[in-house]
Structures are given as C-alpha cells and as structure tokens.
Amino acid sequence: MSTEWTINGDYLESCSCQGACPCVYMGTPTEGDCTALVGWHIATGRFGDVPLDGLNVAVALNSPGAMADGNWKAVLYLDQNANEAQQEALGAIFGGQAGGHPAMLASLIGEVRGVEPMPIDYTIEQGKRHLKLGQSAEAEVYAIEGQDGQDVTIENHPLAVAPGETLVVASSRALRHQAHGIHLDLSERTAFYSPFSYAGP
Template sequence: MSTQWQIQGDYLESCTCKGACPCIYLEPPTEGDCSALVGWHIKKGAYGEVALDDLNIALALNAPGPMAEGNWKVVLYLDQRADEHQQEALGNIFGGKAGGHPELLASMIGDVLAVERQPIGFSVDDGGRHLTIGSSYEADVKAIEGQNGRKVTIDNHPLAVAPGHSLVVAKSRSLRHQNHGIDLDMSARTALYSPFEYAGP
C-alpha cells in the first residue's frame, strides 16, 4: 500500500540561462545546455507518520538540451538535520518513488551523480530567496522590479516545478556550485521562485 504524503513551502531555481529562461516554455536553453541549483524549503509536511516540517532539499542539475527532453544529470542534497526516517522519506519523494509531481520531475533524470547529506539553508525575504549547501555552494536571488514596484510574474508555463503557482522572475546575485562536474560560478543570470505544494499518491 502506498504511503500518503504532502509537503508545502517555498522553492527557488537559479540557472545559467541569460534573460528569461526559455526552458520553462519548452525551448532550448540560451547557452546550449542549462545547469541550475534548485532548492525547496518544507514549511509543513509529512510522509505517513514521519514529520518533514522545516527541512530543506536541494538539487544541482545539468540538462544537455531542452529541459523537457530529459537526460538530466543531478546531485541530490538531503538536509543533514533530517534523521534516518526523514531522509528516507525525502529520498522517496524527490526521487520520484512516492508519486505526485516529483515523480514527473524525476522521470527527466538520466543520471544521479550522487546523493549527499549536507547542511542546507533556505532563507526567504520579500525581495528574494537564498539557498546554501554546505559552506561553499549557494543560489542567492533577488526579484526583478516590475511596474509600480511590483514583482514580475509568469503564469501557466508548460514546464512547472511548482504547478498552480505564479513564478516570480528574479536574477541571481550569486550562483556557485563545484561538485561532480556541475560547475557554476556566476551572477546576473535567470532565477525564479514561488510557493510549492506536492502530494501523493
């Protein structure tokens, strides 16, 4: 019998594309391939009887062409604060074994380069999001200012990490990762963030 689960919170992604990332419209990335850091902060959630409140997950990925075509190479980072049962639950959910939207995202992965336990930080403020992995890797993003100081948003895009939520368009202040061949050290590239809600089965 499948385990019932649900999680909700905040997510961000910061990638190597210049300008508006075409990957979310099923178009080729601006640099030929697309590498990114993606992070989720679980405000509230549970996998069966296992509480997942206040835990973080991160993913470093490289897509060799249009993201929707799959063949991603990924490194999955699990929150070091999670106990053995929580780590197993997070691995099942974000590895696609537990169903729901993460199963669709996981179907695009061609190669899991590593699964690592790391201290993961995820901070939220009104103008941005900040993801840290260990002491060396980070995605620090700030929302682009739109008309009358409001945030620029995208709705109903076909490749959605967080379906049903408006994406806030942002720009990276820092994007750094050097591990398992996914090497990033740049700024002023595309970033996006929004709330998320996943559930299954």
C-alpha cells in the same frame, strides 16, 4: 501499499540561462545546455507518520539541451538536520519513488551523480531568496522590479517545478556549485521562486 504524503513550502531555482529563460516555455537553453540549482523549503509536511516540517532539499542539475527532453545529470542533497526516517522520506519523495509531481521531474533525470546529506539553509525575505549548501554551493536571488515596483511574474508556464503557482522572476546575485561534475560560478542570470505544494501517491 503506498505511503500517503504531502509537503508545502517555498522553492527557488537559478540557472545558467541569460535574460528570459526559455526552458519554462519548452524552449532551448540560451547557452545550449542549462545548469541549475533548485531548492525547496518545506514549511509543513509529512510522509505517513514522519513529520517533515522545516526541512530543506536541493538539486543541482545539468540538462544537455531543452529541459523537457530530459537526460539530466543531477545530484540530490538532503537536509543534514533530518533524522534517518526523514532522510529516507525526502529521498523517496524527491527521488521520484513516492509518486506525485516530483516523480515527473525525476523521470527527466538520466544520471544521478550522487545523493548526499548536507547542511542546507534556505532564507526567505521580501523580494529575496538565499539557498546555501554547506560551503560549496549557493543561490542568492532577488526579484526583478516591475511596473510600479511590483513583482514580474509568470503564470501557466508548461514546464513547472511548482504547478499551479505563479513564478516571481528574479536574478541571481550569486550562483555556484562545484561538485560531481556539475559546475556553476555565475551571477546576473535567470532565477525564479514561488510557493509549492506536492502530494502523493
């Protein structure tokens, strides 16, 4: 019998695309391929009887072409603060084995380069998100200011990490990852953040 689970919180993604990222519209990345760092902060959640409140997860990935075509190379990072049962739960959810929307995202992965526990900090501030993975990777993103100082947003995009949510369009102040053959050291590139809500199976 499959384990029931639910998680809610905040997510960010920052990638190598310049300008308006075509990937969320099923387009081809501006650089030919797309390399990205994605992070999730779980505000509240459970996997069966295992609580997941306050934990973080991150994925570094490279898509060789349009992201919807799959064949991604990916590394999954699990919060080092999680105990053994929590790490197993996070691995099952974000590895796709537990169903729900993460299973759809995982189906696009062609090669898992690694699954590692890691100190993960995820900071939420007004107009800013900061994801830090130990000393080796981070994404620091700031919302782009729109008309009358409001956020620039995207709705109903076909390729969504957080279906049903409105993306805030942002720009990276820092974007770096140097491990498992997935390399990033960029700034002033595309980023997004929004709430997320997943459940399964």
